[in-house]
Amino acid sequence: MKKALVVGTGLIGTSVALALREKRVTVYLSDVDARAVGLAEEFGAGEEWTGQEVDLAVLAVPPHLVGERLADLQKRGAARVYTDVASVKVDPIADVARLGCDRASYVPGHPLAGRERSGPAAARADLFLGRPWALCPGPETDADAVRLVRELVSMCGANAVTVGAREHDSAMALVSHAPHVVASAVAASLEGGDEIALGLAGQGLRDVTRIAAGNPLLWRMILSGNALPVAGVLERIAADLAAAAAALRSGELDAVTDLLWRGVNGHGRIPGRHGGPVRDDTVGGTPAGLAGR
Amino acid sequence: MKKALVVGTGLIGTSVALALREKRVTVYLSDVDARAVGLAEEFGAGEEWTGQEVDLAVLAVPPHLVGERLADLQKRGAARVYTDVASVKVDPIADVARLGCDRASYVPGHPLAGRERSGPAAARADLFLGRPWALCPGPETDADAVRLVRELVSMCGANAVTVGAREHDSAMALVSHAPHVVASAVAASLEGGDEIALGLAGQGLRDVTRIAAGNPLLWRMILSGNALPVAGVLERIAADLAAAAAALRSGELDAVTDLLWRGVNGHGRIPGRHGGPVRDDTVGGTPAGLAGR
Numbered sequence: 001m002k003k004a005l006v007v008g009t010g011l012i013g014t015s016v017a018l019a020l021r022e023k024r025v026t027v028y029l030s031d032v033d034a035r036a037v038g039l040a041e042e043f044g045a046g047e048e049w050t051g052q053e054v055d056l057a058v059l060a061v062p063p064h065l066v067g068e069r070l071a072d073l074q075k076r077g078a079a080r081v082y083t084d085v086a087s088v089k090v091d092p093i094a095d096v097a098r099l100g101c102d103r104a105s106y107v108p109g110h111p112l113a114g115r116e117r118s119g120p121a122a123a124r125a126d127l128f129l130g131r132p133w134a135l136c137p138g139p140e141t142d143a144d145a146v147r148l149v150r151e152l153v154s155m156c157g158a159n160a161v162t163v164g165a166r167e168h169d170s171a172m173a174l175v176s177h178a179p180h181v182v183a184s185a186v187a188a189s190l191e192g193g194d195e196i197a198l199g200l201a202g203q204g205l206r207d208v209t210r211i212a213a214g215n216p217l218l219w220r221m222i223l224s225g226n227a228l229p230v231a232g233v234l235e236r237i238a239a240d241l242a243a244a245a246a247a248l249r250s251g252e253l254d255a256v257t258d259l260l261w262r263g264v265n266g267h268g269r270i271p272g273r274h275g276g277p278v279r280d281d282t283v284g285g286t287p288a289g290l291a292g293r
Numbered sequence: 294m295k296k297a298l299v300v301g302t303g304l305i306g307t308s309v310a311l312a313l314r315e316k317r318v319t320v321y322l323s324d325v326d327a328r329a330v331g332l333a334e335e336f337g338a339g340e341e342w343t344g345q346e347v348d349l350a351v352l353a354v355p356p357h358l359v360g361e362r363l364a365d366l367q368k369r370g371a372a373r374v375y376t377d378v379a380s381v382k383v384d385p386i387a388d389v390a391r392l393g394c395d396r397a398s399y400v401p402g403h404p405l406a407g408r409e410r411s412g413p414a415a416a417r418a419d420l421f422l423g424r425p426w427a428l429c430p431g432p433e434t435d436a437d438a439v440r441l442v443r444e445l446v447s448m449c450g451a452n453a454v455t456v457g458a459r460e461h462d463s464a465m466a467l468v469s470h471a472p473h474v475v476a477s478a479v480a481a482s483l484e485g486g487d488e489i490a491l492g493l494a495g496q497g498l499r500d501v502t503r504i505a506a507g508n509p510l511l512w513r514m515i516l517s518g519n520a521l522p523v524a525g526v527l528e529r530i531a532a533d534l535a536a537a538a539a540a541l542r543s544g545e546l547d548a549v550t551d552l553l554w555r556g557v558n559g560h561g562r563i564p565g566r567h568g569g570p571v572r573d574d575t576v577g578g579t580p581a582g583l584a585g586r
Contacts, residue, residue, distance in 0.1 A: 112495050132493050163489050171490030179479050179501045181549070184556030185533040186472050189526055191559040196456055197464035200425050201563050202405050207500040208472045212560045216553035224546050231541040233482055238534035240478040245527040248520040253513055256474070260509035263477030266484040267505045270494050 001025055001151050003054040005079060007069055009033075009040035011115060012085050013060030014123035017045035019156040022125050028052055040120040053077065056148055059084040062218075063225045067095025074102055081145040083109045083152065087172060088225035089136045089165040107149040108136040108165060110172075111158055118215065126157065133158035136165040173229035177222060180211050181234055187212035294318055294444050296347040298372060300362055302326075302333035304408060305378050306353030307416035310338035312449040315418050321345055333413040346370065349441055352377040355511075356518045360388025367395055374438040376402045376445065380465060381518035382429045382458040400442040401429040401458060403465075404451055411508060419450065426451035429458040466522035470515060473504050474527055480505035 002025065006017045009031040017027045017040060027046030031037045037048050057079035059069050063086040070082055082105055086092050089108050096106060111133040115122050133153045137146050153160045163171070187209040190198065223230055240259055247255035295318065299310045302324040310320045310333060320339030324330045330341050350372035352362050356379035363375055375398055379385050382401050389399060404426040408415050426446045430439050446453045456464070480502040483491065516523055533552055540548035 112493050114495070131495070134493060161489065161492060163493075167487075167489065168493075171486070171493050174482065174486050174490050175494040175498050178482070179498050181537050181552070182475060182479050182530075182534060183497075183501050184553050185530045185537070186475050187557070187559035188533060188552055188555035189467065189471070189530055189559065190562050191555055193464070193467050193559075193562065196454065196460065197467050198562050199454060199564060200405055200427060200456075200461075200464050201468040202407070202424070204407075204476075204504040205468050205472050206563060207503050208476050209556070209560050209563065210500050211497040212553075212556035214553075216550050216557060219553055220546055220550045223541060223549055227541040227544065231538040234534050234538040234541070237475075237478045237482055238531045238538060240481060241475060241527050241531035241534070244474050244478070245524040245531060248516060248524040248527070251520065253517050256516055257509050257513045259474070259481055260477050260505075260507075260512050262481035262484055263502070263505035264480070264509060266480035266482065266486075267502050269483050269486065269491050270499060270502065271492060 001055045001148060001155070003028070003052065003056075004152075005030065005049055005052075005054040005057040005073075006046065006060060007031070007057060007073070008060035009036045009045065009120050010060060011118045011120070011122045012111065012113075012127075013058065014040045014043065014045045014120040015113075015125065015127035016058050016060065016085070016111075016152075016156060018043070018123055018125035019128065020152070021046060023155045025155070028054060036120055040123070043120060043123065045120065045123065051076070051078075054079045055081065056152060057082045058152070059086075062086070062221050063088050063092050064095075064221065066092035067099045067101065070096055070101050070106060071099045074105070080105065081142075081148045082106045083149045085109055085111055086225075087176070087222055089134075089168045091225045093136070093138070093165050103138065103140045104142040105145050107141055107145050108138075109149060109153075110134040110136075110168065111153075111156070113158070118218070128153075128156040128158040131158045132161045134161050134163050134168050136163060136168055138165075169226050170229045173226055173233050177226055177230045178233035178237065180214065180219060181223070181230065182237060183209050183212040294348045294441060294448070296321070296345065296349075297445075298323065298342055298345075298347040298350040298366075299339065299353060300324070300350060300366070301353035302329045302338065302413050303353060304411045304413070304415045305404065305406075305420075306351065307333045307336065307338045307413040308406075308418065308420035309351050309353065309378070309404075309445075309449060311336070311416055311418035312421065313445070314339060316448045318448070321347060329413055333416070336413060336416065338413065338416065344369070344371075347372045348374065349445060350375045351445070352379075355379070355514050356381050356385050357388075357514065359385035360392045360394065363389055363394050363399060364392045367398070373398065374435075374441045375399045376442045378402055378404055379518075380469070380515055382427075382461045384518045386429070386431070386458050396431065396433045397435040398438050400434055400438050401431075402442060402446075403427040403429075403461065404446075404449070406451070411511070421446075421449040421451040424451050425454045427454050427456050427461050429456060429461055431458075462519050463522045466519055466526050470519055470523045471526035471530065473507065473512060474516070474523065475530060476502050476505040
């Protein structure tokens with residue numbers, strides 16, 4: 001890969017651009033927001049695109065715009081190969097098919113990385129380091145296209161994970177989208193809490209609710225693009241919580257303890273950040289007065 | 294304070310002992326588990342108690358044992374003043390009254406600090422540094438007793454927060470106990486997830502579920518001691534999640550977005566770790582493909 005085009009110079013697009021620049025790839029930038037391109041240029045992410053032909057175009061735009069932008073770019077013959085970074089895959093792939101795009105040169109992708117902050121100013125060349133990067137090629141995808149996108153993933157320091165689009169979206173519902181809504185519901189429960197209660201908050205509550213600070217309008221788009229899988233996960237969690245509440249009211253502590261054990265088991269299935277086991281020595285978990293006997 | 298007795302040499306008790314030792318207080322240790330006392334001694338937390346009279350006795354035992362232990366110690370005239378560190382307050386105070394203990398010399402307390410790991414080996418002298426430490430004196434509590442316990446809190450580097458026992462337990466349900474059950478329910482939903490899905494987990498999921506790794510038997514005791522307030526909070530969260538799932542199924546994204554906004558507002562009410570605003574620059578929140586437009 002010698003030349004790349006990044007369409008959408010937000011957090012993810014600009015981070016991809018910075019990572020590619022470190023590997024001496026020529027990077028062109030494009031965004032509907034001219035200021036975002038200007039900022040990304042200032043941060044050294046590349047130069048404004050004026051129609052140059054490139055090897056790879058990375059569409060870092062919201063999920064519902066992937067199909068449209070891909071159709072535009074293919075019409076202009078902008079790149080040999082195309083990929084996107086949208087956090088849902090089934091709907092954008094359906095759009096791409098509906099709009100009659102060339103699917104051989106398009107490799108659907110999704111880097112599992114992010115920050116609470118958005119925009120080009122939050123971008124970092126090492127944002128993807130050691131992170132999974134899902135690729136969802138279909139039977140119609142060209143093997144050379146997949147190779148080039150794998151080169152992109154590798155240049156960003158991420159680990160490519162090949163997965164079906166439907167499987168990807170179900171996985172995201174389970175490990176990202178539903179947990180986000182749950183974190184929001186816990187945070188929402190604090191809205192009416194009194195000052196003293198909030199003043200007693202510990203690191204545990206901060207961790208549980210951290211992602212609830214994310215932008216609701218961005219998350220609305222994601223949830224909208226993965227609504228049914230997310231609803232399914234939320235229904236199971238809501239049922240577990242309603243059952244736990246009923247058990248607490250009737251004093252059936254065994255039922256609640258069973259949920260806690262299932263939580264320990266489920267938590268143990270999350271791989272550690274670098275593939276190892278998750279650290280258990282962070283501050284904030286065990287409540288006072290119960291660790292000592 | 295010259296001499297103190299710590300009853301229960303687990304994480305919290307041993308950490309209190311270590312903090313007091315740094316302030317040159319003579320610390321005696323007691324535990325039903327002789328090995329736990331031996332370990333705490335090895336870590337320099339003090340020496341085994343053999344009946345010496347002390348200024349302050351700190352009961353670092355599970356909530357349902359506070360009353361019993363206090364009655365024993367008062368019968369022996371072990372200390373001038375007593376406090377405990379249990380994470381629920383209404384039930385232990387009721388036990389203390391029921392058992393006919395002297396309530397003038399007893400100041401109910403709860404340091405808001407902990408770790409996932411338990412036992413004396415996990416103890417740290419700085420565990421309470423900058424953390425709130427709830428005190429729930431009643432009208433019958435002696436002012437001198439409160440002064441001595443405040444000296445303990447200050448020696449541990451914590452900030453005393455005076456609060457009613459019922460108010461304390463409601464606050465804990467909101468900011469600690471219910472969020473723990475919710476984290477467990479999210480973690481429990483991962484039990485049946487496939488390897489690929491779990492492999493795509495990010496820092497957001499790790500944060501939401503971190504506290505779910507806590508010991509279910511310890512948490513059973515806590516939840517049992519604060520069942521109705523916790524049930525009330527869980528019911529509200531379960532209802533919000535069920536409504537969000539229904540809205541996603543019917544495509545009413547406004548209702549879901551409203552929950553996300555309430556989450557942003559509620560999250561904004563949590564004070565930062567050192568009193569300042571919560572940092573928003575930690576890794577993991579904004580999903581790929583939505584930050585750039």
